[in-house]
Amino acid sequence: MEYLYHSAMLTSVFRTMQSEVLAQSRLVSTEYEAVAELAIDTSDLTVKRSGWEIFRSPASGMNGCGSEDGLIGQEMGFQSGRALGTIGNKFDGIPKLLLTECVKGMIQSDVFLFRERGFPSVEDYQHDWKKQHADSCFLYSNQHRSQNRPWTYYFDARKYDTQLFSRSKTAQVTKTDEYTYSVSGGFFDGYHEIGIELTTADGLVSRIEGGFMRSPDPLCAETIAGIQQLAGRKLDDLNKHCLSKIVGGTQGCYHLVEFLSFLTDALTSATKLKA
Numbered sequence: 001m002e003y004l005y006h007s008a009m010l011t012s013v014f015r016t017m018q019s020e021v022l023a024q025s026r027l028v029s030t031e032y033e034a035v036a037e038l039a040i041d042t043s044d045l046t047v048k049r050s051g052w053e054i055f056r057s058p059a060s061g062m063n064g065c066g067s068e069d070g071l072i073g074q075e076m077g078f079q080s081g082r083a084l085g086t087i088g089n090k091f092d093g094i095p096k097l098l099l100t101e102c103v104k105g106m107i108q109s110d111v112f113l114f115r116e117r118g119f120p121s122v123e124d125y126q127h128d129w130k131k132q133h134a135d136s137c138f139l140y141s142n143q144h145r146s147q148n149r150p151w152t153y154y155f156d157a158r159k160y161d162t163q164l165f166s167r168s169k170t171a172q173v174t175k176t177d178e179y180t181y182s183v184s185g186g187f188f189d190g191y192h193e194i195g196i197e198l199t200t201a202d203g204l205v206s207r208i209e210g211g212f213m214r215s216p217d218p219l220c221a222e223t224i225a226g227i228q229q230l231a232g233r234k235l236d237d238l239n240k241h242c243l244s245k246i247v248g249g250t251q252g253c254y255h256l257v258e259f260l261s262f263l264t265d266a267l268t269s270a271t272k273l274k275a
Contacts, residue, residue, distance in 0.1 A: 005030045005173035005270035011101045013109040013165040023102035036098030042116040047071045052095040062091045076103045109164040126151045141250045171266035183267040187259040223253040238264045
């Protein structure tokens with residue numbers, strides 16, 4: 001077995017002052033080392049500052065740094081797609097990728113800013129969230145079966161004064177023979193812990209296994225069965241749109257889509273480097 005490629009991404013959100021949080025995402029892979037940051041005003045979730053830097057890239061051709069002034073004053077949340085779209089795919093899309101991860105981190109941190117968001121309690125925030133996101137995924141489409149863990153559970157675990165959220169994604173690509181490649185990795189944050197291993201033979205998914213070790217609700221773990229629908233499909237076809245149709249939507253899990261996209265991107269990058 002030959003080890004071909006590694007990729008790790010860490011996203012963190014923490015308070016820098018009472019009225020500001022900093023979302024930071026770092027990528028370290030066989031090809032790249034880079035970081036991006038968004039400073040967010042907690043009163044309205046608008047961007048105060050943004051920046052990114054690529055320290056290592058193929059042949060150092062994309063090393064550099066910059067800021068995205070077009071994001072200043074923009075609210076970062078579920079409706080951020082248009083603002084992030086203005087960044088484009090410069091520098092192999094690395095700045096956009098990492099800044100998008102910063103936004104995802106902010107969305108996951110929002111509950112810890114419930115007072116700034118105008119809610120008197122975590123319970124009120126949770127009630128509003130469930131109403132706003134009804135039928136958005138398998139869990140929220142099946143609330144009648146949910147164990148309905150109160151979100152105060154996450155507050156009781158430890159005090160969220162500074163560090164609000166952390167998420168790590170890892171991928172490792174290996175080659176067994178001329179035609180067989182495998183990618184395995186983990187997706188873990190304060191709410192989730194998922195592991196998946198995917199193998200391709202002649203460019204087709206020949207095997208895929210995975211499981212939830214932690215999730216907000218036991219219902220979430222039921223969505224892992226959907227990954228078996230990837231068996232027999234071409235790796236080249238497994239873009240994020242395709243993955244969303246298979247394992248996302250009202251009866252799927254967005255985090256599975258996100259994690260599978262990270263894994264297949266690593267596998268595609270590895271096979272291109274080996275070609």
